[in-house]
Amino acid sequence: MSQLTDKQLDDLINGLPEEMSVSPNVWQKVQGEISHQPKPNSSKWVPMTLVASLLLTAVLSWKLFDHQSLLSVPEHNTNTAMLALIDNVEQNHQQQVSQLQQTIKRVAWQQVPEFSPFKKGLKELRQAMQEVINQLKLQPQDKQLWDLWLWMQQQELNLLGQEQRVQQIESI
Amino acid sequence: MLALPEDIELLDKENQWIALAQRGDQQAFHQLYLIHHQKIMALAMRLAGDPRQAEEITQECFVRLWHKLPSFKGDSQFSTWLHRLCVNHALNMLKTQKSLWARFFNIDSAPEQSYFDEYQALDKVILTLPERARWVFVLHAVEGYQHNEIAEILKISEGTSKAQYHRARALLKEKLA
Numbered sequence: 526m527s528q529l530t531d532k533q534l535d536d537l538i539n540g541l542p543e544e545m546s547v548s549p550n551v552w553q554k555v556q557g558e559i560s561h562q563p564k565p566n567s568s569k570w571v572p573m574t575l576v577a578s579l580l581l582t583a584v585l586s587w588k589l590f591d592h593q594s595l596l597s598v599p600e601h602n603t604n605t606a607m608l609a610l611i612d613n614v615e616q617n618h619q620q621q622v623s624q625l626q627q628t629i630k631r632v633a634w635q636q637v638p639e640f641s642p643f644k645k646g647l648k649e650l651r652q653a654m655q656e657v658i659n660q661l662k663l664q665p666q667d668k669q670l671w672d673l674w675l676w677m678q679q680q681e682l683n684l685l686g687q688e689q690r691v692q693q694i695e696s697i
Numbered sequence: 698m699l700a701l702p703e704d705i706e707l708l709d710k711e712n713q714w715i716a717l718a719q720r721g722d723q724q725a726f727h728q729l730y731l732i733h734h735q736k737i738m739a740l741a742m743r744l745a746g747d748p749r750q751a752e753e754i755t756q757e758c759f760v761r762l763w764h765k766l767p768s769f770k771g772d773s774q775f776s777t778w779l780h781r782l783c784v785n786h787a788l789n790m791l792k793t794q795k796s797l798w799a800r801f802f803n804i805d806s807a808p809e810q811s812y813f814d815e816y817q818a819l820d821k822v823i824l825t826l827p828e829r830a831r832w833v834f835v836l837h838a839v840e841g842y843q844h845n846e847i848a849e850i851l852k853i854s855e856g857t858s859k860a861q862y863h864r865a866r867a868l869l870k871e872k873l874a
Contacts, residue, residue, distance in 0.1 A: 529870040537819045537873070538838050544735035545742050551752055552730055555759045559723065656856035669829045673857070676864050 607665030743835040758783040834865035
């Protein structure tokens with residue numbers, strides 16, 4: 526089955542409905558909440574809210590401190606292991622990239638103009654990948670960043686593979 | 698495009714309802730709800746990917762609106778201001794709920810397929826995208842936010858936003874083929 530073109534996807538996006546229906550009880554719930562709460566600009570609640578916030582902050586800080594003191598060591602260890610894993614995956618990927626680049630003829634590679642769509646696309650992809658890696662190193666347990674990074678690695682390999690195939694065809 | 702007379706009339710009425718609701722008039726606030734709630738639901742649905750959660754977000758956005766309304770000074774269009782308020786509130790709710798949920802259950806909760814029956818083909822597929830790719834896609838492609846704005850809202854780099862967007866498009870094209 527052929528893949529959707531960008532134009533077809535854009536047409537579908539433009540055709541998306543701007544509105545979606547809501548259950549009738551949503552307004553009742555909104556009304557229920559705002560009826561039991563102060564009017565938007567009522568000032569007598571400000572001191573009470575302030576006191577409540579201070580109390581809540583104190584309790585949460587105490588809880589958080591307690592929680593962190595219990596969990597800080599294992600979490601640190603996990604992050605160290607995840608950072609090592611990131612380095613490992615990165616090294617493996619770079620090896621794959623090097624192998625693929627070696628199979629692309631050196632001369633032909635140099636002949637590809639610096640501003641060709643291929644080199645431009647690859648450069649942009651690599652810049653974005655670097656940003657994602659930096660972010661991942663700050664949040665090494667973020668599954669979605671991992672997914673994105675691995676997907677980008679695959680895109681880089683696909684791009685290099687495509688270029689390799691184009692050069693093979695051109696050399697025939 | 699020139700605004701139609703009925704649009705101008707509605708905007709005038711809306712300004713009156715805003716002024717009344719700012720002073721605590723719940724009936725005027727209900728009128729504002731009637732005009733905007735379905736658009737907010739569409740936004741919430743696409744961000745949350747779950748109808749029940751989307752309704753909860755819609756509800757909480759209007760409760761928040763009730764409290765924030767006095768700070769609306771009319772510097773921008775009300776719909777734009779409300780939209781931004783709801784995007785921020787929806788994402789905050791989703792991040793909080795996600796982290797709370799994740800503390801107790803180590804799973805990604807996916808709603809049953811039957812919930813999606815009433816939605817269009819593209820919407821059904823959008824709802825299956827990975828969460829952050831979906832947020833970026835919805836904000837950029839559907840809601841018209843720029844990548845630098847999305848980066849600021851989601852606290853990610855612009856490059857990450859672009860990468861998530863392209864990944865989302867690739868996944869959508871694959872799934873819709």
